[in-house]
Amino acid sequence: MSLEEELQSNVSVASSSPTSNCISRNNTSGGLKEHNYLGLSDCSSVGSSTLSGLAEDDKATISLKATELTLGLPGSQSPVRDTDLNLLSPVKLDEKPFFPLLPTKDEICSSSQKNIGSGNKRGFSDTMDQFAEAKSSVYTEKNWMFPEAAATQSVTKKDMPQNIPKGQSSTTNNSSSPPAAKAQIVGWPPVRSYRKNTLATTCKNSDEVDGRPGSGALFVKVSMDGAPYLRKVDLRSYTNYGELSSALEKMFTTFTLGQCGSNGGTGKDILSETKLKDLLNGKDYVLTYEDKDGDWMLVGDVPWEMFIDVCKKLKIMKGCDAIGLAAAPRAMEKSKMRA
Amino acid sequence: MNYFPDEVIEHVFDFVTSHKDRNTISLVCKSWYKIERFSRQQVFIGNCYAINPERLLRRFPCFKSLTLKGKPHFADFNLVPHEWGGFVQPWIEALARGRVGLEELRLKRMVVTDESLELLSRSFASFKSLVLVSCEGFTTDGLASIAANCRHLQELDLQENEIDDHRGQWLSCFPDTCTTLVTLNFACLEGETNLVALERLVARSPNLKSLKLNRAVPLDALARLMLCAPQIVDLGVGSYENDPDSESYLKLKAAIKKCTSLRSLSGFLEAAPHCLSAFHPICHNLTSLNLSYAAEIHGSHLIKLIQHCKNLQRLWILDSIGDNGLEVVASTCKELQELRVFPCDLVGVGDTTVTEEGLVAISAGCPKLHSILYFCNQMTNAALIIVAKNCPNFIRFRLCILEPNKPDHETSQPLDEGFGAIVKACKSLRRLSVSGLLTDQVFYYIGMYANQLEMLSIAFAGDTDKGMLSVLNGCKKMRKLEIRDSPFGDKALLADVNKYETMRSLWMSSCEVTLSGCKRLAQKAPWLNVEIINENDNNRMEQNGHEGRQKVDKMYLYRTVVGTRMDVPPFVWIL
16 A cells, blocks of 8 residues: 555544554554554555655645654654664654644644755754655654544553543544644653643642633553553543553553463454453453542442542552452442542 | 861851852862861762762761752653652661761652651751652651651751652641741642641741642631741742632731731642732732742733732743733833743643743843743744843743744744844853754854853754754853754764763753664763663663664763662663
C-alpha cells in the first residue's frame, strides 16, 4: 500500500475500527510489539514518499503533510532511533508525541511550509535518511489523525501514556478540537506536575459547581508488583475503564512478557475494551486502587466518573494478593455511602 | 602567608557566607583553605552525586547546614523516572554516624522516606530547620517524627512536595513544649488537618512569622489563626470560601487589619473572589503575592486586589490575568522585581492567556524588573526587542511559548532576533529559557553575548550542531545546560570534553546524540558520569548490538569526584 493510499484510507475511514495496520497492531500485539505503538515497521515502507512532494492541492495530504512537517521540525523526533528497519527491536518510541498540531491547520500549514525547506536542513540529513524522517513523521501523524480509531485503542507510550490518550480521547469528544493537542508532548509545557495536579483539583472542584467537565490533569501513581519502577498516569486522559486498561497494559506489558499466555503471545487480535480484567486475570494480576479513605479496592465496579474522583493510586497486584478485596458489594456500598 | 592569627582570619571569613565566595577563598593558599574548611557552616551541594557524604565530612567537619539537590531540573516535567535516584537516606545516615551538629537541611528534588525523616529527627539534637522542595517519597508519618522529636524546631517548610497524606495527627505530635516555630508551611498536604491542634500550635508560637496552610483549613479557622498570630509576615491561605456576610468573615476582616507586619501572601487554593476585599487594607504593605494556584480568582477581583498592591516586588500569577491585567500591574507595581505568569489551562481550552503585549507593558512599567518567567501563546521579535530596551537588567529571563516551534506571529520569522536582543542588552543575564521557532542563529547570539549565562534551557530549537557548539564555546560561565528535542548530536557533544568539567551538568533528551558518541565521551572524560536513561529497554540497547548509531533518548552527564554512583536503578546505564 502506498503511503498516500494508506494514509488517506485511514483519514477517511477514521470511524472504522482499526483496520489501520499501524495503529491496531499495536494494541493487539500485546507482548511482542508493545513498544511499537505506532507501527513504524508497517509504515516504514510508506514513509519514504512522505516528504517528496505530495500534491499540495490534495486536501487530505495537505493536512497530513501539515502535521508531518510540524513533526519533522528540529529534533522533535529521533527518527533513526533504530537502525533496524524492521523495528522489531523494542526501541522506545518516544515520547515525543507532541505535535501541537491542530490549533489552526492554517497556521500550521504556513509555518510548516516555511519549514519544509529548513526542516530538511535541520541536521537531520547527517544521520538520517529521508526515510527515517518520514517514518517518524508518519508515525506521529498517525497518532493524531485518526482520533476515533485511536480512542478505542488508547495508543500510548510506555512511559508517558497520559499524553497521548488525553489527546485522543479529547479529540473523540470534541472532534479533534485544536486545543486538546497542546497537552500531548511529554513534559510540555514545562510546568511542574505538582502545579498541574493542584490546579486540576481546583478546577475540578469549581467546575463541579459550575457543571462544566473538569479540565486539567489528574496524575496518579501506578505501581505493579514485581516491577522495578512505577509510572504516573493522567486519569483525566481516559474516558472509561477500557482506555485505562489498554494504557496500563501497554505500560506494564514488558514485565509480563514472560508470562504471556493465550492472549499476548502471538496475538494480532484486536483488543476489545473490556480486556484488562480478563487479560490480567489470565496472567493472574488484578488492577486495584487506593481510594480517598485509604482502602484498596478492585477497579471497575463503580462508575468511571466516581472512580476518578476517589482514586488516589493504582496498583497492579498479583491475583493471590488481592484476595479479600471484595469487589462489587463493597465498592457499591461505599459509593452509596458517598452519594 | 598570614599576617594575622588564624582566629582573626576566621572571624573575617565569618562575614563571608556565600558558598561561591567561600570556595574562592579556599583556593587562595593552603592556610586559608584549612581555616576556611574548619569554619564553614553552610555547605551547598548542587548535585548530590558529585560528591559523597564521607568526603563531605572529611573536608568540612564542622558544618551545621546542608543543602542538597538531587534530580535534574527536567525531572519536574516528568522526564526523569521516579526511581532514578537522589536518595537522602545515605546522607542522613553518614551525618548521624559522623555526629555532625546538623541544624538545617534543605533538599530539592530528592527522595525522602519516612525512615529518613525519623532518623533525622532522632540524630541531631540541635536540629532547627527542614526545607523540602519538590521532594517525594514520604508521608505525614515522617512529618510526625519531625514534629515529635525535634525539640528546637524552628522551620518546617514543605514546598510543592508529593506527600502521602495519611490523615494522621502529625500536627498534634508537636509537644506542648514546642514554642520555637518560626516557619510552618504545609500547603502541599492534600488531606484534612487537625484544626484544633493547629490553632493551639500557632497560639503557643510567638515567633511564628511564616504560616502557609493547606486546602483543608477553612476561612473561619483562618480568622482564628490570624488573631493568634498578628505578627505574621508571610501567610498562605488555604481555603477561602465563605459568605461575605457571615460572622467569620467579619472576624477575618478584623484580624487582617491587625496583621500590620504581613508582607507576603499566597495560597487561595479555593477562593470565593468576592471575599478578597478583606485583604485590601493591608495590600499596600505586601511585597510578595503568589496567586498562581488561585485558579478561581479572575478578572476584576484580581485586578482590584492588585491595584492596592503598590509596593509589590514579587508577583506570581496565572495567565488568566490577561494582557489587560498585566497593564494594571505595570501601572501599579512600580517596585516589581520578579514576575511569573503561569498557564492556567494546560489543556488549551482557556479563555484568556497573555501575549507579547502584556510582556511589553510590564517591561515598560516596571523598571526594576530583573526576573521573569512568562508562559504565553504568542510572541514577536519586535516585542522582545522593546522588552530588551526597557529592561536591560534581567538576571533571569524565561519565556515559554506554549506551542513548540511557533514563529513570530506577525512576521512568521524565527524568534532569533528577539532573543538576540535580550542577550545583547542584558549583560547580567544568568538564566535563560528559550522557546518558539529558533534556528542556530539564536545560539550564535547567545554564545556571543551571554557572558554571564549560567543556566540555559533549550527545547525544540536549533538546526545543526553549530547551535550547541556556539553555546559551549561562548558561554564561559555555563553551569547547567539542558536540551530537549533539538537536533544536536555527537559532534557538538564531543567537541570540547573539558568544558563539562567547568559545568555542573548537561541534560540532552530526544536529541541526535548516539550511544557510541556517549561512550566516546565517557572514555575521554572519566571524571564524568555519563548516564543513559532508558526506561523501556533495560539495556536492551546493548543486547541488540545496534549500539553505535542508536540514538540515546535521555542522557544526563555531570562531573563527579566519586565516580559511578552505587544506587543506579536498572534502567540507568552509566557508561
